[in-house]
Amino acid sequence: MTSTEPALQSALDRERAHHDRCRDALAAMVEGAGDQVVAGEDVSASGADAEVLGYRLRSRAKALRELPEGPLFFGALRGEQGALHIGRLRISEHPAEPPLVVDWRAPVSRAFYQASARDPQGVAVRRRFGWAPGSRGDSADLTGLEDEHLEAGESRSSEIVAREIERPRVGPMRDIAATIQPEQDDLVRGDLALSVCVQGAPGTGKTAVGLHRAAYLLYTHPQRIRRGGLLILGPNRTFLSYIAEVLPALGETGVRQSTLAEEIAHWPVRAVDDDSAAVVKHDARMARVLRRALYARVRTEGAGPLAVPDGSYRWRVPEAELERIVSDVRQEEPPYGVGRERVRARIVRSLLEQVERRTGPPPSAWVRRVERARPVSAYLDAVWPRVRPEEVVASLLGDAAALAAAADGVLDPGEQRALLWARPPRSWKSALWSAADLVLLDEVAGLIEHPEGYGHVVVDEAQDLSPMECRAIARRARFGSLTVLGDLAQGTTPWAARAWPETLAHLGKPDAAVVALTTGFRVPRAVVGLANRLLRRLGVDVPEARSMRGDGEVRERETAPGAVPAAVVDAVRDALGREGSVGVVAADADVARLRAALDAAGIAAAGPEEPAARVSLVPASLVKGLEYDHVVAVEPAAVAEAEERGLHRLYVVLTRAVTRLDVVRARPLPF
Template identity: 30%
Template structure:
């Protein structure tokens, strides 16, 4: 087991370690200053005297700036570990690799193979390590040391074998600050094996509350960015979370590990320009996640094409020409054989029919004896006449209308008859009752579960010509504006008449757009393919969401983390293979995190007991390493039961009282203003109390009012849970979530009877 350095040695050791920490920070400062100076010098240089040269200069300067920014992010707790090896080698472990003045290793990056024993060595398998030391720092000051002597004779008994136990428990006991911190100094062996696992295929990390699965996934992303730098810097890493508040909660972890080029999105943000802000019942979300939509949406797109019932006579210039039904059938068949999306294939369809009509007009005008003998010039002339004909354009458009994914999806939800007909045509995968749940008016806010369906339609439809034309016109206008700005700048500096023209300067400015960070370019591009994808709270994703994610990572390199016991709804997936749906084909391995580091033991046992009594026994129990005395209490008030506006609700007053008590406890234990509290509600009461139900709230406030769903993945020092019976009504998974968000204490306020098992655990 680990222990603090003996006081007799602490003074000398602290001085020695402080000297090393000072040296490492001095080297960090020097490297950072060097990068910034080189960046300034590069900006000041003229580069090669052409647009490409200036662009290359700017790219080099941007890279140097990025290197300096990475060093900015790793400054806090730069050095945190030391290994004394059996061969007398000493290795210092930190957040980044730093060379000394001669180029030799000074500080080893925690992700390097040489650092692995810091996380994996044990008394039974020391891996050449004699002593492992944790350096506890505040700013640039060493404030504590903790040593572990890896002696096989000092075998752990039945206690959990925790690496750096003192540092770990100190970190776990620290007050929350509204953002997740990294765990780089306290990674445990079972976590490290996952972090350093091979990046090929889909890796599942099953972990109950407090096991650190999110932190493990993020550190794994940082590790892969280090180990596969060249590949992943080009393609990037995508992190998918359950809500925007969750993404804000974790946003500082990867930068603190020196990685900034990561895209973070919810499923509702996967389609650029679309934000899912609506809500819906769990059963509706699950319906939208089913794989049956693959066939139904494909059918919906096919039905946009309308074959006329008979031949049609069209007016083209001063002539009449017949568009035969078989002409349309043949053109549709040919366009579909191309395999291109609907809006893209429409162009080939339209061109085919225009050529058919033009050929017929040439022959009927007597300019050719047969269709085979039509002259190219005549054909071109009459094709333009067909293109200009309102009659012909209308008829061709009606046969194969362009449309957008949003327009078609809104039609499906707003037209129950259309949806029912399509359902019948693909084998009726949905019941009539299920279809009724999907109906909603046009203009309703998109929900998270809508976006994968929208993405599927985007794939089936492709872009419309109208959009492409607008994009081209916009690019033309932008370039013209750049030329005008360049001309004015050259005139103001008397640069006219030289070898550099305004056009060249404008092209240089346009090329500079390519210097936009990869993460920003990727977030704007629906077709971007990532080198690796991290998915958190993955147990709640439907099959259609998995299809959207697989599209974005054809290499199938995924880290998937979640907890089947926290799945929403009345039922949960029995296994990860079932939960993954179409992504199960990429499953390369499954790891289970069995130790809960964050959640107090009492709350862990309470949550597991309540789920068992609710008929949903926990599939993956965990062993908690922490206990907090008096961490669970319940408060009862007589009330109407039905939710009402919070100002009139007696439960609101009781919840406020519980919050005030929690604030006082935190102020006394952690210091004034420190720590975070959440009030968690569910169902209609969440709306009556104006709680954040979709995860969009700020993390700056000390007290958050959230729905059970919006609290997923978050942690707080104290939690006030309101009417747990209402939470259970939304499913046992939601109740399991709310019972395990607290790192210190949980207070339940209620007017209705508590779910079975909760009353006897209370300490009040």
């Protein structure tokens, strides 16, 4: 909103001058952080303390240097707290002085998102600033402002917020710190100790909410989160590249953003399962089968008593006592590796008690020697042997008898046949592992030794996780909390969730609250209306989405079967005459011929891994989580027929458009 009115122009001049002052202060903060690193190198402290201090100073300086350029504030409050400017990070001229800009995550900033005419929360005036699109932080780019007089009962929709939400989508995902809505803010500022599941309809900002919650937790609990770490899990690398700039824009760097496959990829994937094998391997019952297979290696039959030489004397542990020790440890259900060492410790304690009764307490060197005595280690190797995850899984999938014993009463004969390798390798060292095998290997690794966990994990597109994948995540959040993001209607894997309680139980957070976001801010009403027609056929209990945007357009281009590529070219040319990004989305099998048609027409189309491209050609299997201003959805019937949950995939395809949707088809819509 721009105006030549003197009062408004005067206000803009003052705000521009304040922004210049903030920019100078930020430059001084960056320089000062660098100076602190230099000074900290010679700090007088212990080596460990100096190392910790140096790491913190270097991290702070690095984070300030890497801040993306852009406006330093997007809002302001005037009221009981005085005048406050709200931005993406705190800016001050001196640590002891009031800040020039308050971080959006600070408690005092919450009123910016939550105050209303009905509940002003001490706010007299809420001000929003309009910046030129793509501004790098030049004060001249401040083009307008809006004041909302809450104390006077004024309540109105913000044109600035609407423009920001509807702004054309080109490049990676942006942060939404300036446009967070009250219901989103409640989720962002949730308690660290509580896990939450966000069932988010398309365009409701669930991914942005998860990323801003991560930034909020890092700000509010820096030591607790950084001690355990924070992990962002996305479905694939394309998606992660799309969201990669959000956290740095909010002042948070160094957060691990990964896929579950990368987290568990300790072995290369060199094999491909057929669908029947993959479905069984991802089933939760496999956890029970693997546990049986692992602990089948623990057996005391035939091990006999234990004799440990000590000079000319032999200390003995009777067979019955050894069996009791092993049985007691098994009942305690520690990790397999811990259990082995627990058996060792109790055998040594039994020997120690004998020594104390006979000669008194021995020296500690005696205890250490007995712990590693060859008879003790040999006995452990016999009754509780060391084992690698690869050995367990390879012996299970390569040996019908071993699988039958472990899967008895759990998997039926057909499921067991689906699991067995047609040509077992000579040993686990030469085994070729599939992607689903990695989940099994991770399960066994977790049974042997619990992995180090994270302080908080954000899981996006969680509806597509299998029960076994959920268990892999649960092991990494054993003592931390989760933010689970997803949409049951967008579940496309054979094992996709039908309801959240079961998935949350597999994730180890059965008591997590499920919160539904149904108001779409990005996807227009016309697109949502079409998608809701399909939603009713998906068999999932989720509320229909609704959109705050009355704009948008849906067009159907019906053509002859052989003319689909030409119609796609026409649709793309039409879209290029407008502002914004263009995504051509088709069944995976159709991508090659569409690329040939676009190339022949002189239209350069990038792949989904290049989010800044003007035109992208995207297989339907990779479009989840991405957005384009204009989407050309090619032959919906082909997308629906391409896989078991093809209608769910089509729902994803149809909800990627944030301005306009062109449906190019030669066949009837499958709904």
